[in-house]
Amino acid sequence: MQKKYCIVITVFVAVLLFLTSFAMKTAQATPVFSFAQTEKTVYLTFDDGPSTVVTNRVLDILAKEEIKATFFVVGEQIEGREETLRRIAAEGHTIGVHSQTHRYNLIYASDDALLRDVHACAERIRAVTGVTPHVYRFPGGGVHRPAQKKLIEREGYRVVEWNAGCGDEEIPNATAERLVKESIASSKGRNTVVFLSHDSPHHKETAAALPEIIDYFRAQGFVFRAF
Ligand SMILES: [Zn+2]
Numbered sequence: 001m002q003k004k005y006c007i008v009i010t011v012f013v014a015v016l017l018f019l020t021s022f023a024m025k026t027a028q029a030t031p032v033f034s035f036a037q038t039e040k041t042v043y044l045t046f047d048d049g050p051s052t053v054v055t056n057r058v059l060d061i062l063a064k065e066e067i068k069a070t071f072f073v074v075g076e077q078i079e080g081r082e083e084t085l086r087r088i089a090a091e092g093h094t095i096g097v098h099s100q101t102h103r104y105n106l107i108y109a110s111d112d113a114l115l116r117d118v119h120a121c122a123e124r125i126r127a128v129t130g131v132t133p134h135v136y137r138f139p140g141g142g143v144h145r146p147a148q149k150k151l152i153e154r155e156g157y158r159v160v161e162w163n164a165g166c167g168d169e170e171i172p173n174a175t176a177e178r179l180v181k182e183s184i185a186s187s188k189g190r191n192t193v194v195f196l197s198h199d200s201p202h203h204k205e206t207a208a209a210l211p212e213i214i215d216y217f218r219a220q221g222f223v224f225r226a227f
Pocket of ligand 1: 047048098102139140
């Protein structure tokens with residue numbers, strides 16, 4: 001009996017040693033963190049849509065370039081553009097909650113008002129696409145308080161801000177060329193870029209600039225991801 005146990009233990013130790021040495025070799029061959037450290041990632045995000053012309057132009061470009069992006073939509077903009085919203089979902093992009101009304105005085109009146117706004121937008125998205133959104137972007141960017149961010153996170157959303165963009169809301173009457181320049185300037189030196197742009201009706205220049213913006217990030221070695 002004792003001999004049997006000895007054999008079992010010996011075999012067990014041998015297998016353990018073999019697995020340990022194999023694991024060490026694997027670890028040496030592919031250092032665990034090298035990929036994460038060197039990968040450059042850009043998240044293209046589009047706020048304030050859907051719109052009929054601009055959103056569909058953006059979707060055409062993203063399809064051609066085989067890129068997935070994130071669309072933070074406004075609930076009140078969905079009416080009459082349900083097909084466009086469904087197209088966003090059908091083509092594999094992420095739909096996030098931006099706001100139902102995008103009217104700051106209503107949204108930020110109270111915590112309850114903020115949550116009502118979020119839920120109303122999420123409900124519209126769900127009703128039209130069947131998709132339950134899991135990402136959120138505050139309308140007006142930085143006007144919210146940290147406590148409001150926690151409130152949204154408790155509802156199960158990832159709150160997405162940004163660290164670069166094409167400046168299409170900030171630069172008055174910007175041409176596509178100007179938007180490309182701003183995209184390059186604002187993202188310089190970053191390995192992870194969360195890129196803000198807009199697909200509301202008056203942002204045709206954003207759609208016109210998009211192919212060149214994509215070319216730029218590609219040339220810099222970025223991979224494109226959606227949230
Ligand atoms: Zn907005």
